[in-house]
Amino acid sequence: MTALLKATGISKKYHPASNTPELALCSLTLEKGRTYVIKGRSGSGKTTLLNLLGGMDKPSTGSVYYNGKSFYDLSDREQSAIRNKNFGFVFQSFNLIPELTAYENIELPRFFNRNCIITSSAISTVAEEMKIGSLLHRRTYELSGGEQQRVAIARALITSPDMIFADEPTGNLDSAASRMVADLLVKTVKSRQATLVLVTHEDNLIYSEHIQLNIRDGHVGAMEVCNGSLGI
Numbered sequence: 001m002t003a004l005l006k007a008t009g010i011s012k013k014y015h016p017a018s019n020t021p022e023l024a025l026c027s028l029t030l031e032k033g034r035t036y037v038i039k040g041r042s043g044s045g046k047t048t049l050l051n052l053l054g055g056m057d058k059p060s061t062g063s064v065y066y067n068g069k070s071f072y073d074l075s076d077r078e079q080s081a082i083r084n085k086n087f088g089f090v091f092q093s094f095n096l097i098p099e100l101t102a103y104e105n106i107e108l109p110r111f112f113n114r115n116c117i118i119t120s121s122a123i124s125t126v127a128e129e130m131k132i133g134s135l136l137h138r139r140t141y142e143l144s145g146g147e148q149q150r151v152a153i154a155r156a157l158i159t160s161p162d163m164i165f166a167d168e169p170t171g172n173l174d175s176a177a178s179r180m181v182a183d184l185l186v187k188t189v190k191s192r193q194a195t196l197v198l199v200t201h202e203d204n205l206i207y208s209e210h211i212q213l214n215i216r217d218g219h220v221g222a223m224e225v226c227n228g229s230l231g232i
């Protein structure tokens, strides 16, 4: 497997004067096409780790390499270009524009990246993958939470990123919608051969093979391969 994202000796201390970092020193290699699930209690450092890996927050020590390049040593412009084109983000709170239709929300990345061409056939394809084909003309305030999150995932996938970062994507959904959203997210990212980094504190959310990273009080444990074979 190819190493796509590599973190070496990263840590995060939000308050320089404090003795304990919020994320203790860790090194990780994320491979192409794999699913990584970051788990841990509230406040353990899951979002902190995701933000460092996803190019959203510079670590206090260490480096993050994307495709062999030290991400935080790139210019702001180069960093934004990677975040806009090669990385996709999904958040707990959907972050859609409610007055726009699902189609218009999925199209939004083209306004942040002039070189990004989004065709109607690419939107149809991703909408089918997310099972929202019949909802594209609806304004997103009319949609259920699960439908809105599937629109948000479609928007994250429309630039064909090779890394998807999802922070508690099912945190605002009931259990049936959580299951559907998590399943579609994991399966679609895998079928596109992209790498998924997903933060959750929910047990038994992912039912296909993944690599689990447990964080306890800012300490990242060894990677564990889970086959997810609960048979549900």
Ligand SMILES: Nc1ncnc2c1ncn2[C@@H]1O[C@H](COP(=O)(O)OP(=O)(O)OP(=O)(O)O)[C@@H](O)[C@H]1O
Pocket (backbone or CB within 6 Å): 014, 015, 022, 040, 041, 042, 043, 044, 045, 046, 047, 048, 049, 201
């Ligand atoms: N921007 C920030 N400035 C200062 N401290 C922060 C900041 N972001 C997070 N923290 C602190 O870092 C620690 C880890 O927070 P983080 O959000 O990474 O945890 P989490 O595991 O994602 O929690 P949750 O499941 O509740 O979202 C917490 O003590 C938090 O208060």
